[in-house]
Structures are given as C-alpha cells and as structure tokens.
Amino acid sequence: MKSRTISELLSQDFVSSEVDIKGWVRTFRANRFIALNDGSTINNIQCVVDFETLDEALLKRITTGAAVHIKGDLVESQGKGQNVEIQVTSIHILGDSDPETYPIQPKKHSFEFLRENAHLRTRTNTFSAVMRLRSSLSFAIHKYFNENGFYYVHTPIITGSDAEGAGEMFRVTNLDAKKLPLNKEGNVDYSEDFFGKETNLTVSGQLEAETYAMSLGKVYTFGPTFRAENSNTSRHLAEFWMIEPEVAFMNLAGNMDLAEDFMKYVLKYILKNNHEDLEFLDKRLQDEDKTKPQNERNEMSLIEKLNFVTDNNFKRVSYTEAIDILRDSTPNKKKKFKYIIKDWGTDLQSEHERFLVEKHFKCPVILFDYPADIKAFYMRLNDDGKTVRAMDILFPGIGEIIGGAQREERLDVLKQRMAATNIPEEDLWWYLDLRKFGTAVHAGFGLGFERLVMFATGMSNIRDVIPFPRTPQNAEF
Amino acid sequence: MKSRTISELLSQDFVSSEVDIKGWVRTFRANRFIALNDGSTINNIQCVVDFETLDEALLKRITTGAAVHIKGDLVESQGKGQNVEIQVTSIHILGDSDPETYPIQPKKHSFEFLRENAHLRTRTNTFSAVMRLRSSLSFAIHKYFNENGFYYVHTPIITGSDAEGAGEMFRVTNLDAKKLPLNKEGNVDYSEDFFGKETNLTVSGQLEAETYAMSLGKVYTFGPTFRAENSNTSRHLAEFWMIEPEVAFMNLAGNMDLAEDFMKYVLKYILKNNHEDLEFLDKRLQDEDKTKPQNERNEMSLIEKLNFVTDNNFKRVSYTEAIDILRDSTPNKKKKFKYIIKDWGTDLQSEHERFLVEKHFKCPVILFDYPADIKAFYMRLNDDGKTVRAMDILFPGIGEIIGGAQREERLDVLKQRMAATNIPEEDLWWYLDLRKFGTAVHAGFGLGFERLVMFATGMSNIRDVIPFPRTPQNAEF
Numbered sequence: 001m002k003s004r005t006i007s008e009l010l011s012q013d014f015v016s017s018e019v020d021i022k023g024w025v026r027t028f029r030a031n032r033f034i035a036l037n038d039g040s041t042i043n044n045i046q047c048v049v050d051f052e053t054l055d056e057a058l059l060k061r062i063t064t065g066a067a068v069h070i071k072g073d074l075v076e077s078q079g080k081g082q083n084v085e086i087q088v089t090s091i092h093i094l095g096d097s098d099p100e101t102y103p104i105q106p107k108k109h110s111f112e113f114l115r116e117n118a119h120l121r122t123r124t125n126t127f128s129a130v131m132r133l134r135s136s137l138s139f140a141i142h143k144y145f146n147e148n149g150f151y152y153v154h155t156p157i158i159t160g161s162d163a164e165g166a167g168e169m170f171r172v173t174n175l176d177a178k179k180l181p182l183n184k185e186g187n188v189d190y191s192e193d194f195f196g197k198e199t200n201l202t203v204s205g206q207l208e209a210e211t212y213a214m215s216l217g218k219v220y221t222f223g224p225t226f227r228a229e230n231s232n233t234s235r236h237l238a239e240f241w242m243i244e245p246e247v248a249f250m251n252l253a254g255n256m257d258l259a260e261d262f263m264k265y266v267l268k269y270i271l272k273n274n275h276e277d278l279e280f281l282d283k284r285l286q287d288e289d290k291t292k293p294q295n296e297r298n299e300m301s302l303i304e305k306l307n308f309v310t311d312n313n314f315k316r317v318s319y320t321e322a323i324d325i326l327r328d329s330t331p332n333k334k335k336k337f338k339y340i341i342k343d344w345g346t347d348l349q350s351e352h353e354r355f356l357v358e359k360h361f362k363c364p365v366i367l368f369d370y371p372a373d374i375k376a377f378y379m380r381l382n383d384d385g386k387t388v389r390a391m392d393i394l395f396p397g398i399g400e401i402i403g404g405a406q407r408e409e410r411l412d413v414l415k416q417r418m419a420a421t422n423i424p425e426e427d428l429w430w431y432l433d434l435r436k437f438g439t440a441v442h443a444g445f446g447l448g449f450e451r452l453v454m455f456a457t458g459m460s461n462i463r464d465v466i467p468f469p470r471t472p473q474n475a476e477f
Numbered sequence: 478m479k480s481r482t483i484s485e486l487l488s489q490d491f492v493s494s495e496v497d498i499k500g501w502v503r504t505f506r507a508n509r510f511i512a513l514n515d516g517s518t519i520n521n522i523q524c525v526v527d528f529e530t531l532d533e534a535l536l537k538r539i540t541t542g543a544a545v546h547i548k549g550d551l552v553e554s555q556g557k558g559q560n561v562e563i564q565v566t567s568i569h570i571l572g573d574s575d576p577e578t579y580p581i582q583p584k585k586h587s588f589e590f591l592r593e594n595a596h597l598r599t600r601t602n603t604f605s606a607v608m609r610l611r612s613s614l615s616f617a618i619h620k621y622f623n624e625n626g627f628y629y630v631h632t633p634i635i636t637g638s639d640a641e642g643a644g645e646m647f648r649v650t651n652l653d654a655k656k657l658p659l660n661k662e663g664n665v666d667y668s669e670d671f672f673g674k675e676t677n678l679t680v681s682g683q684l685e686a687e688t689y690a691m692s693l694g695k696v697y698t699f700g701p702t703f704r705a706e707n708s709n710t711s712r713h714l715a716e717f718w719m720i721e722p723e724v725a726f727m728n729l730a731g732n733m734d735l736a737e738d739f740m741k742y743v744l745k746y747i748l749k750n751n752h753e754d755l756e757f758l759d760k761r762l763q764d765e766d767k768t769k770p771q772n773e774r775n776e777m778s779l780i781e782k783l784n785f786v787t788d789n790n791f792k793r794v795s796y797t798e799a800i801d802i803l804r805d806s807t808p809n810k811k812k813k814f815k816y817i818i819k820d821w822g823t824d825l826q827s828e829h830e831r832f833l834v835e836k837h838f839k840c841p842v843i844l845f846d847y848p849a850d851i852k853a854f855y856m857r858l859n860d861d862g863k864t865v866r867a868m869d870i871l872f873p874g875i876g877e878i879i880g881g882a883q884r885e886e887r888l889d890v891l892k893q894r895m896a897a898t899n900i901p902e903e904d905l906w907w908y909l910d911l912r913k914f915g916t917a918v919h920a921g922f923g924l925g926f927e928r929l930v931m932f933a934t935g936m937s938n939i940r941d942v943i944p945f946p947r948t949p950q951n952a953e954f
Binding site for chain 2: 003005007022024025038039040065066067094095096097098101102103104118119120122123128131132134135138139142143146149151152153154155156157158159160161168170171172173174177178180187188194195196197199201208211212215216217218223224226228230238239241248249409430431433434435436437438439440441466467468470472473474475476477
C-alpha cells in the first residue's frame, strides 16, 4: 500500500479505502482522536483509535509532536469539523516526543518564543502556512518570468564592486584575524586575501543583471542580498532575498506595465493555489485585530488586500503631483503626519505613501519621476535636469514594495552622475562598457521578497516570513 | 506596431507582415546583410538593407555590437541558411559600437579572453546558449519539485554554525579591520561583531533543510554555497549554487528513486525546450573534438550523453561490490589507473567512477553503503557498524554528480558520531532536537548546480557555466 500525504487523502477520493500515512501528532484528545499533520496542508486528518484494544503503554506515547505511522480505513466522518477520518487499524510510534520538554505545545505561543525555536516553528499552523506561501510565491515568480521569455541570472554574492552605495556592506575574508597582513601604510593588505582584494556581500544584483539584459534581452535575478545596517526593526533584515528583472529596449512606461502585470500574476497565483493557507492567515489576522483598539485595526482583511491589488489598475502619478496632493491633504494641514510635507525634493515616508494608496487614490499607486538628488546615480536623467525616471510602487498597509527605474544609457551623462556621487570610473569599467558598445534604453526594478511575503501573509514582523532571520546580534541556526 | 523578439518572428507565422525589431548586430556583410540577434534565441535574423538608398554615414555605423532598431517586411528568404528575412524599410542606430575597440569581434575568441570580458561574453553564441540552458535547467528544477509537492526553503547564507565540516569557510564580518576588538586572551572579540559572534558563509543548507523536512515533509533548497579552498582547477568555484532536497519518512531506496526521477526530468525538459541551443553546443563540441588526438575525444556527443541518462535505468551497486569490480578490472591490474585500488575503505576517484559508468555498466550508476570513515557524521549508520547509508550518483564524462544519504535519525547514535568527529553538541542543539522530538527516517541529496550545467552544455571549465565566477584571486565584476 503506497503511503499518501494528508493533502492527497483530503483532496482526492480515497473514501472507503485502506490508507497508510505518516505524520506528526498535533493533538490527542479523549484517548481517541489524533489530529495528524504531515506538512502537506494546513489541515490535519483525524485518526480515531480504539483505546480499549490499544496497549496502554502505546497510548501514552501518542503525544503532541510524536511521529507516527498509521494504517486504517478512510471513512466519512460522523463528527463535526471534518468530512473524512481514519479508523485506525494499526499505529506505530516512529519517534517519541516527551510532553514535559517538547517546546511546541498545543497552545498559543508568542512569535518571540517561536523565533527562538525557529527550527521547530513550522510545526505550528501559522508558520507552516507562511512558509508554504513563501514557497508558492517563489514558484509563481519563476513561472511568470519563464512564461514571458525572461532568463534567470545568478548574479554574484561575493563582490569586489563597492559601487552601488546602497548601504553598509559585510566584508568577506579568509585572512587570519589574529595576524592580518599590513601594507606599508599600516592598512590591511587585502592583496593577500582569498580574492586578492577587499570583497563584500552583494547589496544588489542589478548592475550585473544589466550586463545580461544587454545581451540576452530579458533577464531577472532572484537571490540573497545583504545590508550591514544596525536596524533592529520589524522591517529590516541583514540577509534577505531580492527579485530584480532587467529588460533591454524597455522604457519607464514598459517597466510600470511589467511590474503591475507581474505583481497581479503572483498574487492571483496564490489566491488560486493557496486558498486554505490564506483563509487560515486571514482569520488569524482578524482574530488578532479583535484584541486591538479600533483605530489600530486593519481596514481590509488579508484576502481583501490581495484582491485590492489584483482587481485595481495601478494609478500612475508623478512625484511632483504627489507632493502637491500631500501638501494640500488634511493630515498634512492638521499636522497628523509625523513628517510634514513642505518642499518639493523631500523623500516620502511610509505614512505619506499609505495615505496616497489607502485614502486618496484607493488603489495601488506608481509614483514616478523623482528628484535626482534622492535617487541612485544609474537612473535616467530627465530633460528637466532635476528629475530621474525612477518609479516606486506603493501598496496598502506597507507603502513602497517595488523600486525601479529606466537606466541612464548615455555614457557622458552616466559619467557625470558617477563623478557627482564620487564613484570612480575604474570601479565600474564594465558597467560603462555597456554604454560604450551597443547601448540602448533599458529598465528594471527590485522587489524585496520578504516585503512581498509579509504583504501576502499579513505577518507584521519580517523575521517571521524568512526561515532563519539574520539581524543584529542574531545568527542562530 | 508591437516590437517582437527574434524568437517570435522565427517561430511564428509573421511572413508577409510588417515587423518592428530591436537587437544587436552580430555581423554586417557586403554592405547588405545584417545578422541581428536579441538574445531570445541562438538564431540571428537576416535583415537586408538597400545600401544604394541608405545614407553612407549611417551604413558605416552598422558595426558588430551596435544596437539597432529595424522596421521592415518579413519575407521568405531567397538566400541559403534561413527561411525568412527582413527587407529593411528603416534602420535607426540606438547605440554605436566602435569596431576598433569593441572586444567581441566576429571571430573565435579564447574562453580565457571571454572570462576577462564576462560582462560581454553572452554576446557570443556559445555563452548565450550556455546561459539560456542554465536558466532553463533552473526552471525545470523548480517545476519538478513544485509538481511533486516539495516546498522551496531559503536556508541562511550567513551562518553561525561551523559544524558541517564540509570545507574551509569564508568569514563574514563588520568589524573595522584596522582596530579589531580583542578579548583578554588576545583573540578577536567577535561578541562585538554584527551578529555578536563569529559568522561564516554557508557550505550547505542541508542541516537547516532537515528542520523543515521534519515539519513540512518534502522540501528543497536552491541557493548559493561557498568554499574558501585554494583550488585553482576547472572543477572548483569559491561560490556556487546547490540544490538540496530533503524528505521526511523517506529511506535510501526512496532517495535513489527521487534522484533518478529528478535527473531524468530536468534533462528531458531541456531536450524538449532547448533543442536549438543544445544542437549548437553539440556541434561546437564535435568541432572541438576534431582538433584533439583520437584518445582525448568524447565517446558520446553531447546529446547522446543526455540521452544516455534519460534512457537508461540507473544501476544500483554497493560500494563493496564496486571495489571488487574495480580491483579485478583490467585498468587496475595493468596499472592504467592513476590511483590503484587495493583495499576496501579507500575513496573512489573520478577515473574509477567513470570506468564503472562508461566501461563496466554502460549506464548511470548509484553507489551506496559507503564506509562510514569517508562520509559525514549525519549519515545513517548501517547495522554492520562500518558502513553508512550514503549514495553517490555517477555520470559519464564527469563522475560523481550527486551525493546523498539517509540521515541518522537515532539520537544516541548521532551523538556518538558527533563525539567521534569532535563536533560539540551545543553547536547543533537544534539539529539534535529533531531527533528528540518526533524523529523519523529521512533522506536527501545535494546536487552542485554548476556540475549539472557543465554536464548539460558540454562545457569543460566550471568558470564558463556561471555568469561571474569567483575563484582564488578573482572577484571581478
């Protein structure tokens, strides 16, 4: 008899057949009802044992967390809460779980506690649902790009380029810290290090992805990126995953079309394929909301928020227009914003972005043509000389979720922008080569994957949407 | 008029229609025939210009590497070598390419030269084919696991665990190298580092993946891994990508079934979806072979080698049996092997693995039940007390391509094996927890992605199958 997953047993027609199943006990009630889970679905299967014929020592070993092998008959359930159940004919304990010491008890644990037990936390409903959704979103992303003629590029993790200036970097080294080689000036001599120079963990694969876009046409990255910023917040990780598509011959309008189509596709994918996990997390969020004061509750449920993105056209608004709207807005005039909008040129905060999405336009918003001074050197300068063809996509509840731009394809302008931001040309000789030989309009964007997973699961702390979070003072597991 | 890719124009029925296309000039012949490529396929499209009506200054700017925008009529070709061609009605230069300085000329470049120009090398047929195949293999891998109920897990890149002992590691640090904090003993005080302890780049996601298998059932990783080994060979990289599936309730036989099914699936996928790129690389390899002495040539062509894997059952042979075969083999007796096989317990070399596959069994081979002493601590000890449930999968031309094992699920035996290999229990408390709470038989394997890409493309240097290779003394780009 082939061993089946619980997902198979619950979704297919195995009623009235003998079944063979392995999983972990979630609860054991009244010496009779085992709620069994194997990770294949959020749903447990109820396994009914006949305690009168079962050995008492064996009964005692049926505890939360124990791994068991069950054979029995799948029948329509008499009780409430499930359609089918297994009438157990044989049960074998594969691995015990001492109820005195097992950390994951059948009760509510704090997320803090579960973070400390990140190796066991996917044994709970919430974290198994989150991580199944994370996996499903990953697949949807690859599927979207594959269907649309993009090639996946593995850009390097260890990089000798220190040029993007996106934040502090981690150094990667193989030198013996106890006896660092020094040069004549008394500085560390990285020419003796593994790579013959100072190397860091990448902050973005974009610049390397551009080299592939300018030959393969449409490419994307999906890999880990790093920031050595000492930010102990619920929105920052030192190690996180990014998706960065980059397309030759595409301008900013095409970039907006791509980003909107892409986001709608991946969210529709999980709405279709992960309905049970989403329903569970939707309910979890609603229950959590009930414990909060009215003004802190979510205006939309989780699934409503996903539909808000898939069902609405994204409104395209210039930065300049947005500043005007914000300056004239009630919260700005009544000083309800923490940061009051005064002048053109200021960077927007999450509160402003959310106001535009949730109160003013009531749909996802794409802001574009930002002041050059608050954006990166590689963004295409507009003819006004003061704005660049950047875009940020704003979502409800979260603010900015995507940042992108048309890239500066003109060699002379790019060199000026690099000089103005103190980036030596010799550090990016290969990036400049793209503008020397067969340059063309091109564009792309970056999506922080964990921001997407937070949005799609309703989890409010970024540490709860990645298996083993890396944050200041924490690299356990 | 919508801009089309060359792949679309060549594969669909656009003949007799007006077309609009952007790409890069590969060659310009007789002031008349542009071979245009946009990365969407290995094939160029021939664009025929009427030089008599074209401005001479413009004609001169149609050079190898230039980006151009062409409009014209797609017609059946009169010439040989292509079915259709574009009769150009307008051509616009998007980006020039100075023929005096453009590195990628229309001639044969050495792979060494192209590695130094890794930002431009996908503008050649060979590297664009290799990187399209790399992308296609990546997608096939995700597709296989998704279709078979596996969840994708992003295991951490920065790790505080120094326990697997798979090789030398790179240190990740944020400390100022010029003034390292020291503790009382005069050692570097890593408690002041970003993560509050010494951290390294991961060598494998397996141990963390096991934690997810023991809750979600079937999982896999696909991410970068690192080795700080000073190996300057054509088979080693400091940074490479690994695929590591891990499955609860699966034993070694199930692991073999999974690995064989998986490898056949991904290779069949590219045979079906990447036929043109494979044909090109197949021919490239045959041409290369012709320049070699007879005894160094490949016995099988590239596509024959792929079919050798997809069409044959993998032969399962115990290590002990393999040693007997090798000891009695002609090359061993005649001392043709570089390493002569004498005693049970010795590790096999690539020459032995290839003999078993190519000469003896004439099919892919799975060796299993290796001596415990030459395998890792976490592999399931057999009842004989001297072998472990390890498996290696051997392919033609390359030897070992997959290494895997059933894992030691018994807490007491695992602790003994850790003690014997000097791994402190406190370093892996969370790994031991998996054996304390609901332990069960489980198994998995690791596949070095670049080894697979080498096998699938016929490239002989691992630096030529990853976009920007990281090797000793080299972290350019």
